Amino acid sequence: MANTTGKELQAKQKSEVAAPAEQIRPGAVFVPAVDIFESEKEIVLLADLPGVKSEDLMIDLRDNVLTLSGDIAPFEGADETDIFIEYEVGKYHRQFTLSEAINQEKIDARMENGVLRLSLPKSEKVLPKKITVKAG
């Protein structure tokens, strides 16, 4: 796929989590935009998490449920006043159910410029096997 399509980006409001698990701390919770794709050997998830530092990101995989949850530290100075506000800042939360078995030991997560890249290698037993049909 070409990655420079020449099109212009459209302004989009972040979407809020419809029914978040009950929060102890108040504040908005947003759904991060993700790309998920798979190759023969792995499933890769890319998530836009602007403002989340790598130490504030929690990734959890258990019982085939993958949970991403990112915290945002406040970054506005205390004596700043708003002139105009077009987006809200808040936590990120999203869950996925994985249908494939994942090799837990080889999971790799990297944060770069606010984008998470999570590689989930498939475990050996679910790698596709070529089946040859023998001529009878």
Added chain:
Amino acid sequence: MFIPRGLFYPTTGFGNAFEELERMRRDMDRLVEGFGGRSLSLPTAGVFPLVNLTEDKDGYYVRAELPGVKSDELDISVTANTLSITGERKLTDEGKEVRYHRREREAGSFSRIISLPGEVNADQVEASLKDGMLTIRIPKAEAAKPKQITVK
């Protein structure tokens, strides 16, 4: 007086009457919703990237969320009272062998101009891009800073 966030959105000067009406409608929506607390349908200029503009006594702060944009793909320029942000967001090429389950992230170019409420010192603008968050600090021009006046 209680003023909801983002209610008095500055006009850019080249809006038409329809946009003005639309803005007023959104402002009314916000007034109604505003008393219940935070509203999600913030009024925006509809241009990527969405920005938050704040000020303190020394300067203006423009912040935008630009995940995946590198600093060399971003071009920021400031005049006496406008700020322009242009750039391009590229996504990494994953090759032809992959199959997608979800594809929500978008690539593309963007350009935006923001009118600042007062005169600024264009020589001392600082911009930083960290964890996908762009922060631009624009010092106010001396003439635009509030002056403390002592009553004798």
